Amino acid sequence: MIRVMLVDDQELLRTGFRMVLSAQPDIEVVAEAGDGAAAVRALEGAAVDVVLMDIRMPGVDGVEATRMIRARGDEPKVLILTTFDLDEYAFAALKAGASGFLLKDVPPTDLISAIRSVHSGDSVVAPSTTRRLLERFAVHLPDAYGPSRDHPGVAALTAREREVLLLVARGLSNAEIATRLELAEATVKTHLGRVLAKLELRDRAQAVVFAYESGLVRPSGRAGP
Secondary structure (H helix, E strand, C coil): CEEEEEECCCHHHHHHHHHHHHCCCCEEEEEEECCHHHHHHHCCCCCCCEEEEECCCCCCCHHHHHHHHHCCCCCCEEEEEECHHHHHHHHHHHHHCCCEEEECCCCHHHHHHHHHHHHCCCCCCCHHHHHHHHHHHHHHCCCCCCCHHHCHHHHCCCHHHHHHHHHHHCCCCHHHHHHHHCCCHHHHHHHHHHHHHHHCCCCHHHHHHHHHHCCCECCCCCECC
């Protein structure tokens, strides 16, 4: 059974999500909260696997709540609820440790699939969706490290690992990367796993964030220097 917490300051939305999720035989809504602070407190008394987290809430927002929750350890995972006009918040939440994001008008089937994917340890968003989100506001990211070749994390990668990371950030799936590089899909997964380990990243979503922040990928989609 997947135990879910709903965090949103709009009770009507929580009710709708609860109805959809409660109809599933393998999902149980075990807690709800109207803001981030209440969510963190609720975790002290409830065993939760996945937190469905709104971004913009009074008091402690979804970004800070995600950071606080993820600081506790590997569980629970956090799924962010966002809209396209709040992309910068979703980006911050991914950096804080969220496993991915969903639009607030997500179809029920996609919501259920996303929760199951996160529970199994996967990132819930399609790489192309993450890329489109980042493309919208990556121009506002600080250039903390200069060209990508100067970033210590990128320098630690082999040429093949850097190539795989670049294609992940451009929105290609493992299967598409395998075709592009003429590799077995299992080999691509191995390279990506090494990238995550070397850069100390949690999942594919954070790998995309890293690629943009390091300058490996520019907002235009072109590779960095």
